[in-house]
Amino acid sequence: MPAFVDTARITVKSGKGGNGAVSFHREKYVAAGGPDGGDGGRGGDVILQVDDHMSTLMDFRYKRKYVAGNGMDGTGKRCTGKDGEDMIVKVPLGTVVRDAESGQIICDMSTREPFVLARGGNGGWGNKHFATPTRQVPNFAKAGLPGQEREVVLELKLLADVGLVGFPNVGKSTLLSVVSKARPKIADYHFTTLVPNLGVVYLEEGVSFVMADIPGIIEGAAQGAGLGHDFLRHIDRCRLLIHLVDVSGREGRDPVEDFEAINEELKQYGEHLATRPMVVAGNKADIAEDRSLLEALKAHVEAKGLPFFELSAATHQGVDALMKYTAQRLQDLPPIQVFEPDYVPAPPKVDTSGEVTIEKVDDVWMVDGPWLQRLMANVNFGDVESRNWFDRILRESGLFERMEAQGVRDGDTVCLYNLEFEYRK
Template sequence: MANSFIDKARITVKAGNGGNGVISFHREKYVAAGGPDGGDGGRGGSVILQVDDNLSTLMDFRYKRKYAAPSGMDGQGARKSGRDGQDLVIKVPRGTLVRDAESGEIMQDMSGGEPFVLCRGGRGGWGNAHFATPTRQVPRFAKGGLPGESHDVVLELKLLADVGLVGFPNVGKSTLLSVVTRAQPKIANYHFTTLSPNLGVVYAGEGRSFVLADIPGIIEGASEGAGLGHDFLRHIDRCRLLIHVVDVSGSEGRDPVEDLDTINAELSRYNADLEKRPQIIAANKSDILDDPEKLERLRRRAAELGCPLFPISAAAHQGVDQLMNKVSEMLSILPPIAVYEPEYVPKPPVIDYSQPLDVQRLDDGTWVVDGPWLQRLMSSVNLNDYESRMYFDKTLRESGLYQRLEEMGIQDGDTVSLYDFEFEYQR
């Protein structure tokens, strides 16, 4: 289907690796002992998500599933740092939830306008010029860049509409939307007419407007996944107010009160909070009502539920203005659309201590440590954060690195060099 609605997509994203530092020594005529001048590697590009209000679906992610930012360039001589990798900006519709694919936890709710750094680029490695000290004048080593972060994530789009139209298929939701907005939904006399949510803006007077969404028709069993099920029930989560459209005429042999209770039960089963969501009942097709008792029964049931009821005819444009005015009035006192708080906590890297570390002692007493698991650890910790630094120290101790250094003869005050981090060893 050409205009099918894509509201869920799984993608793999990877930030760029940091560039490698370089070993280089200054060579110039008439300049003796020019010294080390190897530059640092550039930072890898990060992967950044940005809201784009021109997008309304996740269709683009159906065709492209892998995204990678470029890596940083290696350093050069003459203390020239490598160029940073360019950040990769991925545009998503407003209201997109970003979930960790493995745990399902929310990493970010892209409802605001702030960009979100999904994967950070790896730090560039230090060139040998970085390691020059008064006692280490000829460092013949440099550091490789650290790897960029990578994630498998699920993007889930939830419409950011103020008001949602709910009800059984073919009760007149699409017609009502087309009457009160400039939206042009496909309208026909068969079930599941709406296969994708349609949005429209309702202007209810000077300075008053709201977004109205026609949620596809819900059937009994939708909360268990029957019919279109969860695919479209998810879009009701964000609506501050629901307009429950009921065919009061019973033109298809249905009972209006039963229809009302059935849809409300499905909403409640899907999300208990929806049971408390403010609701207005629109008794549609009242112009072809053959039995006034049907409307009276529906009115009594609406009163029991504490919901205002408006008899309307969307097709004949009857009662629609009064309904929209009531919607505008209720929205003015309702709280704003919910924003989902992140619940994702990055997991520490899995450390395989069986992988040996390469430990070298330089002539100036510096101990240079290198290895795959140490590289992963360094790329995941924030050494400016106290707790992260304590975790880092604990991991090094548990790995047996400190014990090995002591067995190799390290002394208090010796320098330990780990990629782009150095510290004085103290027992």
């Protein structure tokens, strides 16, 4: 059986924008052809896309970095460079993407809508953009902006309506194999099930649901004991839990104590699981050595207001009644949870201590510098707050003072990459 991987940490990097071109139209018998340098192509995006044929994050164990293509440089005749090729990263349905540093949710791939995880840098302007009545021969163009690079954590949370929980070897896999076409490994020893298994339970036309068999939980699972801690996340989305308890007495265990122990582990993992709707099934009732154990569990469970079913998954006793009740109960429950994004990007840290070149070309002040390029790649000029943040960083860096020392005055035209503006103190 292939390893089941349900968490992965990867780095993604979008493509750099291509550089603008410096070119002039030259044609026989055509005077003053003018500038015709094309823009650079846009860098490729890194896009997440659901693949229904993937069931684990195994692919990300071997490949940790995903890089999109860079945009091509512009050329003459106003030809824009080719955009960089997008990097499509395929993930299983139900993958939650978190920012590696803050742990906040960036997106939940619970639908089949693609998600742009890192946007490519814009291409630089060609010299055709800088032509004016007084500047008819602009001999300059702009470089493309860098793409985004970010580190994220992928976390697979299965999409299932019903989750089977309980101690190891209580019959969860047997029940799943009886009610669906899933074929999990079944054997009479603890931890037979090492990975979650999914099955579709079909009752009649229009009535079906997805059930997940979660590897056996033991006491201390929420703190990392056994296998339960690794897979408790897969019942985060389940609308209903079926708690299987072994009532046969063959292993000398107390069903009531087992029931409470598993509930405590669910509570330790998260209060939301402790309050999840639950159905309790006393399994292996056909081989019960002492019926008083079953009756004690039934009384204990019903005193808590939970429905109880006597069950023998191996002989199918009580299975139909449990499945019909489950389908009916699901009709009254809200749909499978989709995790809402809560990631708020922190303002990027830009070291403004590096060198900046300030020179006048024709009647335009050209300002360039590596840190300035990185800064502009993180600015959304359509957003007022982002523009204000950009202006504040420039002022705090002392750039405006340096520009004035070089001779920039009110009303002069300044060009910062793809941004051209009239300078004002």
